[in-house]
Amino acid sequence: ENPSVWVFDGWKVVKGELLHPKEKVREKPRIPEISGAIKRLYRLTLTQDQAEALQVVETAMREKGRSIVVITSNRGRGKSALLGLSAALLLRLGVHKILITAPGREEVQTVFEMAEKGLTAMKEKVRREFKDKWISRLRCDKGVIDFILPYKALSESGEVIFVDEAAGIRVPLLFKLVQRFHKVIFASTVHGYEGAGRGFSLRFLKSLEEEKNVNLYRIELKEPIRYAPKDPVENWLYDVLLLDAEPAEIWELIETKKCLYLKPDLDLWFEKDEEKLREFIGIYVLAHYRNRPNDLLILADAPHHLARVVATEEGNIAVALHLAEEGEMTEDLVEQTLHGKPPSGNLIPACVVRYYAPFKDFVRLKGIRIVRIATHPKLMGQGLGSLALERLCEEAKKEGFDWVGASFGADVKLLKFWLRNGFTPIHISPMRNFISGEFSVIVVKPLNGEVEETVRKIHREFKIRLLESLHDTYFNLEPQVAVYLLRSQPWEITEDLRLTSSQRSRLMEYVEGSLAYESACDSVKAILKTHFLSSGKSRMNLGVDAEAKLIVRCLQSRSWEKTAEILEIRPVGLKSEIRSYVRKLVEHYEG
Numbered sequence: 001e002n003p004s005v006w007v008f009d010g011w012k013v014v015k016g017e018l019l020h021p022k023e024k025v026r027e028k029p030r031i032p033e034i035s036g037a038i039k040r041l042y043r044l045t046l047t048q049d050q051a052e053a054l055q056v057v058e059t060a061m062r063e064k065g066r067s068i069v070v071i072t073s074n075r076g077r078g079k080s081a082l083l084g085l086s087a088a089l090l091l092r093l094g095v096h097k098i099l100i101t102a103p104g105r106e107e108v109q110t111v112f113e114m115a116e117k118g119l120t121a122m123k124e125k126v127r128r129e130f131k132d133k134w135i136s137r138l139r140c141d142k143g144v145i146d147f148i149l150p151y152k153a154l155s156e157s158g159e160v161i162f163v164d165e166a167a168g169i170r171v172p173l174l175f176k177l178v179q180r181f182h183k184v185i186f187a188s189t190v191h192g193y194e195g196a197g198r199g200f201s202l203r204f205l206k207s208l209e210e211e212k213n214v215n216l217y218r219i220e221l222k223e224p225i226r227y228a229p230k231d232p233v234e235n236w237l238y239d240v241l242l243l244d245a246e247p248a249e250i251w252e253l254i255e256t257k258k259c260l261y262l263k264p265d266l267d268l269w270f271e272k273d274e275e276k277l278r279e280f281i282g283i284y285v286l287a288h289y290r291n292r293p294n295d296l297l298i299l300a301d302a303p304h305h306l307a308r309v310v311a312t313e314e315g316n317i318a319v320a321l322h323l324a325e326e327g328e329m330t331e332d333l334v335e336q337t338l339h340g341k342p343p344s345g346n347l348i349p350a351c352v353v354r355y356y357a358p359f360k361d362f363v364r365l366k367g368i369r370i371v372r373i374a375t376h377p378k379l380m381g382q383g384l385g386s387l388a389l390e391r392l393c394e395e396a397k398k399e400g401f402d403w404v405g406a407s408f409g410a411d412v413k414l415l416k417f418w419l420r421n422g423f424t425p426i427h428i429s430p431m432r433n434f435i436s437g438e439f440s441v442i443v444v445k446p447l448n449g450e451v452e453e454t455v456r457k458i459h460r461e462f463k464i465r466l467l468e469s470l471h472d473t474y475f476n477l478e479p480q481v482a483v484y485l486l487r488s489q490p491w492e493i494t495e496d497l498r499l500t501s502s503q504r505s506r507l508m509e510y511v512e513g514s515l516a517y518e519s520a521c522d523s524v525k526a527i528l529k530t531h532f533l534s535s536g537k538s539r540m541n542l543g544v545d546a547e548a549k550l551i552v553r554c555l556q557s558r559s560w561e562k563t564a565e566i567l568e569i570r571p572v573g574l575k576s577e578i579r580s581y582v583r584k585l586v587e588h589y590e591g
Contacts, residue, residue, distance in 0.1 A: 004236035037122035076226025084114025096143040099158040103168035151437020247282035248316035261391035287374035365402035409438035492536035
């Protein structure tokens with residue numbers, strides 16, 4: 001049906017006609033009446049949109065105070081090229097160090113290439129520096145343009161930071177970048193597979209507009225460069241990859257109890273009911289997920305990938321679930337995983353094999369991993385996500401599955417959601433994700449008693465590993481995240497407090513006030529490990545704030561001053577607070 005699609009049988013055209021597009025000569029952009037080097041830079045712009053945007057960037061960066069420029073466009077409008085020309089312009093205007101960040105180094109190559117082209121046009125000698133075959137730094141006599149991963153940018157200094165493909169970076173990290181730098185330029189596709197463009201527009205930009213003492217400039221590039229205006233090939237690309245998918249318009253008030261948990265017919269969606277497929281994908285576009293064409297392809301073709309939805313009474317999709325069947329791994333795959341070469345898929349079983357080898361029989365079990373779950377933005381906070389998980393677990397248990405699990409970037413809000421729904425943490429990655437800066441966490445919900453016992457044992461091993469690594473691998477793990485990972489579970493476990501007579505004596509002297517913390521820190525760590533390894537009624541309910549303070553000071557071994565800084569509290573009284581918490585623990589576990 002699409003005029004851009006041709007069907008061939010050998011070299012014979014079965015379907016397709018020449019489009020005979022009208023020839024159109026692109027008009028040269030009108031540039032400001034300036035002379036010299038900067039005029040040569042402006043001549044590199046290809047559209048009037050780019051030329052006008054360059055002037056806005058110049059204005060925003062010259063003014064005093066905090067300035068934020070947000071550049072949005074569809075694909076192929078010259079957004080990255082504009083960033084490169086802007087970087088060259090700012091160096092010419094006196095900026096000495098520009099940071100550029102994006103979800104990946106490969107995504108900013110056009111930025112670097114155009115920055116180099118702009119600097120060369122202004123007679124600057126440019127030196128390239130590479131990392132893993134990608135340009136990572138440009139140097140000239142005026143200054144430096146440096147690539148930095150998003151979360152690492154928070155500890156770097158620079159006069160300006162450029163954030164390309166901002167929709168591919170989690171919103172909390174974007175806000176931290178705004179707080180860290182006085183001059184920020186964000187650029188993102190509105191629709192397209194670099195990120196969730198609409199989610200970026202709805203959530204992040206709305207919050208920026210409410211920021212006080214910030215000069216906000218918004219630029220939209222409309223004129224296409226990669227395509228001709230109204231090019232049918234571009235329209236076809238958006239249609240086939242669902243790049244402009246939207247969730248259903250929902251106006252009615254809903255009752256959560258009346259919503260339906262449904263198993264959609266994916267063949268029907270892909271062949272005849274594209275509107276429902278668009279609703280499904282559209283929810284992910286507005287969520288925090290980074291969408292790629294492969295996600296659609298996997299859902300269409302991979303036999304072990306499934307979809308489930310929660311729909312309103314009217315049939316609109318309220319919650320979208322993308323699922324993958326995992327487990328029942330062969331011995332060859334297990335050996336492959338043990339030798340450090342885990343196969344694709346089977347993310348959760350492979351993790352158990354690698355980190356908890358004594359429990360490798362877990363891989364024989366059959367489970368479902370929740371690849372993605374998202375709720376319609378107008379229906380969040382109504383318990384629909386929890387309803388979806390409850391119905392999914394009921395279905396999985398009925399179908400003979402042993403567990404349901406998920407993997408996600410660890411933040412407090414997400415952890416609370418999964419814990420509230422009966423999932424147990426069993427793993428945290430040893431390194432942060434290089435885009436989001438978050439540690440990845442795996443949670444599992446057992447569906448029968450035998451698996452529950454295995455998950456309990458794995459969870460205990462997980463807690464021991466985390467507790468013993470908080471001063472090392474996880475020394476900079478957010479303390480509130482650590483608190484929720486170490487939360488009490490519904491089962492009963494009383495951990496013995498193992499202290500030598502000397503340790504016990506020093507612990508008592510510390511809580512009585514006759515010994516400094518530094519002289520009893522080993523004893524304090526011991527009782528904290530007893531506390532965090534205990535569960536159920538035998539564990540003392542100490543509270544999130546108190547546990548966070550104890551984790552930072554006593555288990556992550558931060559100084560008193562650094563502890564106060566991390567927790568954003570006043571250091572006055574912190575020593576006495578820690579002593580009082582430890583006293584309560586001693587009374588509970590020694591009493």
